[in-house]
Amino acid sequence: MTGALVLSLLNAAVWACVIAMVSLGLTLIYGQLSIINIAHGAMYAIGAISTFYMTAFLGSWAYSLVAGPLIMAAVAVVIYLATLRYRIIGYPMATTLIISYGLMFILEQTLFLIFGGAPRNIPNPLPFQVPLFGRTTYSGYRIFAAMFSLAIIGALVTFLKKTKLGLWIRATSQDHDTASAMGIPVPSVYMFTFVLGSVLAALGGVVVAPMTSITPGMGHDILIDAFIIVIVAGFGSIPGTILSALILSLSNGIFSVFFDPVLAKGMSLAVMVGVLYWRPEGIMRY
């Protein structure tokens, strides 16, 4: 029982790191463009599916760490230029939501036509085990996945806080008119943020691909998780995002030891609703 609980909690912690990264992508896009990006789940699937093809054709999973984000970035630039730049900013939330819903249809169906609907797996690229205590061991790849996600989050924080472009992004999301008056190229910043957010989703897919079965619709559930994490965290708070991702996945991990996994998922969302009810402005104030 204790062993199962520890393993479940470890899995949950790994998952929290990955989904915190995906959620940060969602936050960036919402904070900048006021779009609830429903296509975020499909972008996550793009990452995972490009990983599948990298592994199948180039023989090594490692290529996908670079290629997945690059493919996603290219797709995101096309999406932005084709749809979002038409003065979407300032439209009501439901309207922009429909646009991203349409994007989700297009992306998912394209993936479906390329990849097919059947779930597929890729072999574990790092098949070693890390000893924990006694005879219990833990998958080395999962530990790598958590470390990688945390490193990306760290890089993102540094980028936003220390570089000029990061400063521009923060300024534009606070007040785009003033930012524009200060000489910041606001349209380019919008596009860059959209691409950056999409790439974070795709990276989530790349990291998750060896741990799960890959389908074009794999992003449906993670989208809701990411969205609730973003809201509970309070928009734009990075420590808040990590904390709320931890709350969601750890409570899910604990419940799934004792209950049916589907029910556990519902219960962990109920915990999040409780947190949201207690602190509607977000769990962290900074």
Next chain:
Amino acid sequence: MSDKTVYKPIAFCAVVAFLVAAPHFLSLFYKQLLIEILIFGLFSLGFDIIYGFTGLLNFGMSVFFGLGGYMVLLPILHWHAGIWTALLICIAACSLFSLCYGCLIARFKSHYFVAFTIVVSMIFFYIAMGQRPITGSDEGLTIKVPALDFGFFTLSLYNTMTKYYFVLAICGLVFLIVRRFFRTPYGRAIVAVRENEARAQLIGYNTRNLKIASFTLSGVVAGIAGGLYVLHLGFTSANSFYWLWTARSVWWTITGGAGTLVGAFIGPAVLVFFEDLISTWNPDFYLIIMGAIMILMITLAPDGIAGLFKLRFSRREK
């Protein structure tokens, strides 16, 4: 006399005449499609009440749709209830549920409201998925739809013609009730909340109660739609709680024109028809084409199809 006052009754009579006469000249397939359009229109009407008229983006409409469906299905399955009893149970359960739900979340605004509703709908989805003995999980439950009992004679709903008129009657009734409601002073006050909540408060309205009233009405309307859909298919599953249903109602309403009652029906009428046309023409690319249509429609007509007409009429009036 402006154009608007002339056109409106004419258009209204034409639509009613078409809807009443439609099953006599349409093929069976299109009759079924029209039934679905009416039900989806009712579902969108539920969303339109809360979004278009009250200004709250409820992204958890699937809760009511799924709940209404199960509240019709379960009494018929377990107690062999008649259709009227089942519908009454559905309406009672949905109004009680949405009233309590509304009281809990009336204090939230904008994206917090969106988040709250979406998560509640997902909680219902996961719970329904987990309770296989009660809900049938994703395989769902099937019922034999009982006959319509009018006391001295009965009509079978397996006759498409009867089913069509039954659905049309209920949709028409609900539509007229909602239309009447938004012309009463109380209904007007709800629209005032959408326009400017602070000002409505200053005038002396209890905006919280207004929002709860609108939320309840929207929940009941969507619940009835869910119930009718179950009577139409004789089947429901836990998937009726999934957020994609909500997204569809949002899409239909916005395309039709949020904030207009007819818009809620125009949206599904156009889109479900298109969807059918394109999916039979090219099943592989149909979702891609639908996605493109969605984006184009929203970009070209952000106020929806009804919004286009409104614009034209109001320009002429000047």
